[in-house]
Amino acid sequence: MGIPYIILLYRFLENESIFADDWEYDYSVYPWEIRAELKGFQAILNAFTGGKYNITTNGGRRKIWNAFMTGFGRGQIKCTDEQLDRLKELFPYRPDIFEYWRQHEKPTVGALYEVVFATLVHGFRYITLFNHYPQGSVPFKIIEIFKTKEIDNHIDDMDDTFIHAILILLGSDFERKIGRAELIQKYGYPKVLD
Amino acid sequence: MMDNHKEWSLSKLVTEYMAEWIFFGTGVRFEKLPWSLQIEVRRITTVLNAFTSRSYDPTTAEGKQEIIDAFEQGFNLRDEFCTDEQLEELRILLPQVDDLYSEFEKERPIVSDFYRHLFAIYQASHEYVTAFDDLTDCHYTDAFFVVDAFKRKKINTHIVEKVKIIFKCFKILLGDMVKKRFTTSELIENYGYPDVDYEKLVEFNKKWCKFHGINFKNFRKSKKYVERADYSTLGFAE
Numbered sequence: 001m002g003i004p005y006i007i008l009l010y011r012f013l014e015n016e017s018i019f020a021d022d023w024e025y026d027y028s029v030y031p032w033e034i035r036a037e038l039k040g041f042q043a044i045l046n047a048f049t050g051g052k053y054n055i056t057t058n059g060g061r062r063k064i065w066n067a068f069m070t071g072f073g074r075g076q077i078k079c080t081d082e083q084l085d086r087l088k089e090l091f092p093y094r095p096d097i098f099e100y101w102r103q104h105e106k107p108t109v110g111a112l113y114e115v116v117f118a119t120l121v122h123g124f125r126y127i128t129l130f131n132h133y134p135q136g137s138v139p140f141k142i143i144e145i146f147k148t149k150e151i152d153n154h155i156d157d158m159d160d161t162f163i164h165a166i167l168i169l170l171g172s173d174f175e176r177k178i179g180r181a182e183l184i185q186k187y188g189y190p191k192v193l194d
Numbered sequence: 195m196m197d198n199h200k201e202w203s204l205s206k207l208v209t210e211y212m213a214e215w216i217f218f219g220t221g222v223r224f225e226k227l228p229w230s231l232q233i234e235v236r237r238i239t240t241v242l243n244a245f246t247s248r249s250y251d252p253t254t255a256e257g258k259q260e261i262i263d264a265f266e267q268g269f270n271l272r273d274e275f276c277t278d279e280q281l282e283e284l285r286i287l288l289p290q291v292d293d294l295y296s297e298f299e300k301e302r303p304i305v306s307d308f309y310r311h312l313f314a315i316y317q318a319s320h321e322y323v324t325a326f327d328d329l330t331d332c333h334y335t336d337a338f339f340v341v342d343a344f345k346r347k348k349i350n351t352h353i354v355e356k357v358k359i360i361f362k363c364f365k366i367l368l369g370d371m372v373k374k375r376f377t378t379s380e381l382i383e384n385y386g387y388p389d390v391d392y393e394k395l396v397e398f399n400k401k402w403c404k405f406h407g408i409n410f411k412n413f414r415k416s417k418k419y420v421e422r423a424d425y426s427t428l429g430f431a432e
Contacts (some may be wrong), residue, residue: 093343097336111337115326119345122325129318130311138297139307145290147315151356155322158349165341 002177005170006163008044013124015041027056036190043189045128047178049073069117074170076118086168087112090161113169120162127152139141202241202376204368205361210238211265212320217252218262224253228402231393233388240387244376246270266317268309271368275302283366284308287359305367312360312367320359323350 012019018038040158042055045064049072054060067073079087083162084106088098101107130144183189211218217227217235224232239252239261246269251257264270269398276284276298326333326342365372381387 051378080263084330087340091340091344093347094336097340100336107335107337112336112341115338116342119325119341122322123349129314133311137303137307138294138301139303140311142284142288142291142294143308143311143315146288146359149290150359151319151353154352155349159359161348188315 002179003044003183004177005048005167005174008041008048009163009166011044012064012085013043013121014128016065016121016124019061019068025058027061036157039188039190040183040193043183043187044178047183047184048174049185050173069114071110071113071117072170075108075113077109078106079109079112079169080106083109083168087165090165090168109169113166116162116165116169120159120166123155123162127155200378202244202381203379204245204364204372204374206365207238207245208265208316210234210241212317214238218258218265223255224258228398230398230402233390236388240381241376242384245371245374245383248328266310266313268306268313269368269371271371272306272309273303274305276305276308276367277380280366281400284363287362287366308363309367312363316357316360319353319360323353 004162018025027038030038038055042053042064045051045053045055049067051067053064053067056063074146081102084098084101088095130140132166133140133144135141180189180194184191214235215232216222217224217231224235227235235252239250240248242248242261242264246264248264248270250261250264252261281295281298281303285292326338327343376385378387382389
């Protein structure tokens, strides 16, 4: 039992608009249950990253957005041979580039992470296109189900590859699961949350 | 998309509309576009006028919105009720929930009920597939190509195949309109299609890019493009 990183990742994707940099954020105006959810998000984030991210300030949530987009401060670290071997299995279409990296300079974690993460974000936006459309009309239902079955499910399956790549790039700290008790004791996870 | 157009089909028109998203998908006004883009937008508008036998005008905010509505809601046919034949053909192409079609016995849908949602998927598909086409050179690294090759082979190709189904649905919904074709000379003669040499557009764009410090290869791909389009373009058109 415990919370895997993928839960945090999807919470970020679902709430990406909260973190986006185009509006002034005021944590205090949210109802308490939303603030509790945000605090829970902050606790899980800090547990995985070892950071001190603060979601209650405008600057703090911008730092969180930036961290997700760039790889939590790991961006400038060079990939290891082991990481590249695992990534080569996931992304097999350019063996020439992996060979070049093996013989010459290795890429940074950030160079790969940023593209992988951006692709994941685009896929998530695609899949959730109709989430805020008014439901109900029969033609809409027919088309929505066509999209879900014929396109979204495929993107979702492929996104598993990107998530796997993200875990490889971020390292073993992100591949573990974190228990609720640890989150409450060390990271201020609200007890009211599951 | 700057192209040496010879003949226009409705599919080409819709594709070109998406390519001019910098205008139709943003609040930028027509007069703020550089001359070459004004030409492209005017071309799309004249072709739209030819297909619909209407007089759309991109130079005003209202006119621009009418063009957007035409593309996104189903052109002249948006309020027409679907026929039995159309519904039967759609059922074959979109069979995922076959039993829902019986609902149309109670209430017949209009063309736009189907078209606008299909168009929304087409737009989202276009955005996804072209998501990384607008990066500047420095982002096109080896790391990018490793990941992008996967996206192109495993995801984009799948989406493109499904978009073909969407275009088949457009054909069913828009009927005879889809069968029309217009040659460039016909459009110039009858619909006011801007008669500008392809080479002249290219030459303008090269000068415009040089003036604004944009790599010509990246023209139309810079995220700063809309901001830059606010600059005066006087003097480049001649």
